[in-house]
Amino acid sequence: MFDIKWIRANTEAFDAALSRRKGIVTRSADLLAIDDRRRDIIVRLNEAQEKRNALSKQIGQAKAQKDEAKAGELMAEVARLKDTIPAGEAEERAVELELRNALSVLPNIAFDDVPDGTDEAGNVEYFGRNGSPETAAKLRAPRPSFAFAPKEHYEVGVAANGNMDFEIAAKLSGSRFVVLKGQVARLERALGQFMLDLHTNEHGYLEVQPPLLVKDDALFGTNQLPKFEDDLFFAPHGDGRLALIPTAEVPLTNMVRESILSEEELPLRLTALTPCFRSEAGSAGRDTRGMLRQHQFNKVEMVSITTPETSVDEHERMLTCAETVLQKLGLHYRVMNLCTGDLGFGAKKTYDLEVWLPGQDTYREISSVSVCGDFQARRMDARYRPTGEKVSPRFVHTLNGSGTAVGRCLIAVLENYQQEDGSVLVPEVLRPYMGGLTSIGGR
């Protein structure tokens, strides 16, 4: 969410930046018109309140001196304000809500180095700071070659033989659910444990087990509300509701909401392995086969809370943390710098990691790493107190990234490590989590 004062001081920059965003017609003039009205109301209200306070103080003094006549006189005078103050307060509340509503549906401004574009075709491959295709290739596994036609994940023997069961899941829960069994279930678990251990042991993240059900306020903080309500599942609760988290970004980021951290606590790096729940309301008919797009999936999420000065560096660092997962698993992938048309609502810049799926013969998103600036911090009221002379609190910056989507990573392992006989080799880093197994689904 934007600061109206900043908009007022930077109308041209604001309008130019917003015009890069798809489908946004709001301009600074629309917002400043509301703000002008707001300020008028505040000025009038403050004048009335000031008068009331002054008279009330005089009444107190008059009463203290037992001057009842004067007190009565003053009370009559203040009585005339009785209606204007509550009315003014109501007006102020209304116009402030109007401004908040107008601001809360506006997406964040993209950094200058985000490419322009209308959809994913405008995304630009990224090889890291000072990187090149050559330096990237040294770190990443090459695309695997097969002596046979590689299958899609749900066709690979070990999955197709009943360990990835969509029929039973449909009986239990309908479409877009899956039941994993046996060694495929174990492989899924191994992947999650591996990622979590990597981020906690080697990347300095604090492991968190957050609630999976959250309040509307938390969803507002991380931009799911008010615009993306349709993507969520809700559970009735008391007179209200709780939402099933669509990503652990919601509880992890909101852990700092409505608080003032000290600078020494930053950067705060949090990670969690949680199920995620998405209604996929807008994706009817897309990716209906297999477990690529599910209502429920596991994901390891990373969240960083930083100072404004360090958030851009932290973004690169977080990207590296996510890449390390795929590098250690020996999975081929590429990194895309998302263009303005593909950029998420709250992001100033996003890198997508796309893993190679030989069965599909294409790259698919497996991680998304975003820097949000103070956009979410404003919505959450999350600040920190800088060390040193400046004591006035500032908004923190927030970042989030998947590290990575476990369900999709399972797909990637099944497709990339599949053997002609339908078995699947276990990547070396996962073997400790698989009781030493080097392969699953063999005879």
Place this chain on the structure above:
RNA sequence: GGAGAGGUGGCAGAGUGGUCGAAUGCACCGCACUCGAAAUGCGGCGUGGGGGUGACUCCACCGUGAGUUCGAAUCUCACCCUCUCCGCCA
């Protein structure tokens, strides 16, 4: 779920109708002392929003929301949360 206690500034903790945005302590910042540090002394130090070129000034905020009152941190009601005890329970 039942009974009781309580929610006040970064933290702890006073404050039961007016001069309280709020004592005090800790933390923090500046200065002094010191070779330096500690200790000590002095001073400063909440958040948000208006107005003013500025010095400055006004308004709101004591869990949240209503209410009583000329005036509410303080009184009333509802709700939320925390703690203690009991019950139930993975």
